[in-house]
Amino acid sequence: MQKYDIIIIGGGITGCAIARELSKYRLKIAVCEAAADVAAGTTKANGGIIHAGDDPVPGTLKAFLNSKGCLMYPILSEKLGFRFRKKGSMVVGFDEHDHAVLKKLLERGRLNGAPNLELIQGERIFDLEPETNRKAKYALYTPHTGMVDPFEVAIAFCENAVDNGAQFYLSSPVTAIRRAEDGTFTVTTPKGELTGNYLVNCAGVHADDVARLAGADEFTIRARHGDLLVMDKNCGIQDVMTLYPVPKPETKGVVLMNTVSGNILVGSTAVMMDKDDVASYREGIDELLSGANRLIEKLNTRKVIRTFAGNRAVVVDNNNDFYIRPSKKVEGLFHVAGIQSPGIASSPAIAAYVAQMLKAYGVPMTEKEHFIDERRPPVDFSELSMEERDRLIRENPAYGRIVCRCECVTEGEIIDALHRNPQPTTVDAVKRRTRAGMGRCQGGFCQQKVLGIMAKELGRSPTQINLGRADSQIVYSKLKEGC
Numbered sequence: 200m201q202k203y204d205i206i207i208i209g210g211g212i213t214g215c216a217i218a219r220e221l222s223k224y225r226l227k228i229a230v231c232e233a234a235a236d237v238a239a240g241t242t243k244a245n246g247g248i249i250h251a252g253d254d255p256v257p258g259t260l261k262a263f264l265n266s267k268g269c270l271m272y273p274i275l276s277e278k279l280g281f282r283f284r285k286k287g288s289m290v291v292g293f294d295e296h297d298h299a300v301l302k303k304l305l306e307r308g309r310l311n312g313a314p315n316l317e318l319i320q321g322e323r324i325f326d327l328e329p330e331t332n333r334k335a336k337y338a339l340y341t342p343h344t345g346m347v348d349p350f351e352v353a354i355a356f357c358e359n360a361v362d363n364g365a366q367f368y369l370s371s372p373v374t375a376i377r378r379a380e381d382g383t384f385t386v387t388t389p390k391g392e393l394t395g396n397y398l399v400n401c402a403g404v405h406a407d408d409v410a411r412l413a414g415a416d417e418f419t420i421r422a423r424h425g426d427l428l429v430m431d432k433n434c435g436i437q438d439v440m441t442l443y444p445v446p447k448p449e450t451k452g453v454v455l456m457n458t459v460s461g462n463i464l465v466g467s468t469a470v471m472m473d474k475d476d477v478a479s480y481r482e483g484i485d486e487l488l489s490g491a492n493r494l495i496e497k498l499n500t501r502k503v504i505r506t507f508a509g510n511r512a513v514v515v516d517n518n519n520d521f522y523i524r525p526s527k528k529v530e531g532l533f534h535v536a537g538i539q540s541p542g543i544a545s546s547p548a549i550a551a552y553v554a555q556m557l558k559a560y561g562v563p564m565t566e567k568e569h570f571i572d573e574r575r576p577p578v579d580f581s582e583l584s585m586e587e588r589d590r591l592i593r594e595n596p597a598y599g600r601i602v603c604r605c606e607c608v609t610e611g612e613i614i615d616a617l618h619r620n621p622q623p624t625t626v627d628a629v630k631r632r633t634r635a636g637m638g639r640c641q642g643g644f645c646q647q648k649v650l651g652i653m654a655k656e657l658g659r660s661p662t663q664i665n666l667g668r669a670d671s672q673i674v675y676s677k678l679k680e681g682c
């Protein structure tokens with residue numbers, strides 16, 4: 200049985216960021232993730248906004264960790280080689296009622312320490328974002344708001360943690376937890392058992408279920424479902440600043456944002472639903488399309504190429520705050536739960552906070568002498584100059600074969616992704632690492648090519664390669680020779 204100092208349960212952005220942070224210390228770390236890939240839960244289904252910290256209620260843990268996390272992103276993006284784009288955001292107001300709310304938001308943002316906030320009006324709004332609805336009168340401008348592809352960040356944290364010795368067990372849902380007399384935990388997964396001195400519970404919407412497995416029935420999580428949609432790149436607008444409407448008490452409203460890859464993304468609805476329900480709902484999509492048009496009238500709402508949904512983990516009776524603390528009932532167990540929005544923006548600060556919490560609890564933590572703080576960034580062929588492309592193709596002709604025409608992804612990029620650690624084993628995992636299949640045709644043309652490359656590189660039959668989940672087989676059998 201493998202023995203670890205710390206076992207982290209859940210490989211979303213929270214678990215991956217914590218694994219990386221703890222791998223700075225002389226600790227043996229394991230991460231158990233139920234899905235076949237990291238970042239396959241809520242981390243893959245959200246807006247990817249790096250909020251500047253202006254929104255959370257002042258004095259909450261969320262407010263503290265959001266403002267800190269946002270400021271950590273520029274450096275992390277350099278070191279870990281993920282894309283981070285800081286274009287700012289505006290909360291847009293249309294009348295005097297909105298103006299009054301914006302004044303309160305400004306006050307709240309300043310209390311939270313969000314830098315350089317400005318309440319603006321008139322032409323300044325359109326100077327900053329010419330596409331904004333001309334009926335807008337007021338706006339709260341937040342220059343530090345950024346954007347990431349959230350799964351890219353989580354994968355970067357994960358790969359860097361692995362470079363520093365952490366071990367990731369994928370397709371390994373924790374189904375039972377035992378604590379021995381000496382305080383050691385044994386966790387059971389379908390692939391076997393692991394033991395650890397401490398457990399960190401980062402299981403997203405299922406963190407309350409994991410807590411119960413360990414005998415710590417301390418909190419309940421409800422899921423707040425959010426629909427989102429992705430627009431084609433020719434939807435009438437490009438390269439816009441993130442725009443919000445004036446929020447309501449229960450939601451930030453329909454937000455329009457530009458992903459780091461150049462698509463317009465519209466999100467998110469907020470409806471309480473079953474934890475595992477990540478279906479897209481028609482009412483939600485309609486609400487998003489009309490809300491987006493209110494912010495930018497020019498948006499062509501017929502150009503939706505994808506809808507998806509994620510669930511925010513809300514701890515009941517916790518004032519919508521993060522729930523990060525040692526268990527009240529089980530020694531050596533730590534909860535990092537209720538990581539609802541802005542969990543992506545806060546994740547690096549959450550990880551640093553958890554490391555401090557473990558230290559204060561008495562976990563022996565000695566810093567390593569040789570922590571590797573940089574990760575080899577993946578090649579993004581679509582972003583290279585002609586000269587760089589030529590040089591790369593001469594070195595490796597696989598970079599001269601385009602697999603995904605919509606997003607200009609080459610065979611070389613897919614092969615590189617397949618030889619990273621942890622190795623992606625599903626088509627969706629390759630998509631999250633390379634963007635193959637994320638364009639207009641949504642994999643219609645390239646999915647079978649990706650499948651073929653995966654089968655060859657992984658030494659498997661195409662029938663053994665799934666789309667994402669364990670039951671999502673793409674190819675069932677061979678119909679005729681020569682296929």
Ligand SMILES: Cc1cc2nc3c(=O)[nH]c(=O)nc-3n(C[C@H](O)[C@H](O)[C@H](O)COP(=O)(O)OP(=O)(O)OC[C@H]3O[C@@H](n4cnc5c(N)ncnc54)[C@H](O)[C@@H]3O)c2cc1C
Nearest residue numbers: 209211212213233240241242246248373403425542543544
């Ligand atoms: C619609 C929507 C929009 C959002 N927009 C933003 C935004 O713009 N900016 C922002 O900062 N935040 C945003 N968020 C919030 C953000 O997505 C979350 O805070 C973040 O993804 C939470 O990450 P996590 O790692 O805690 O949870 P998850 O990503 O859900 O990871 C938990 C992991 O635990 C695993 N797991 C569960 N049970 C077990 C078990 N028994 N054994 C092993 N593994 C287990 C799951 O498979 C999962 O991978 C949004 C959320 C939603 C839903």
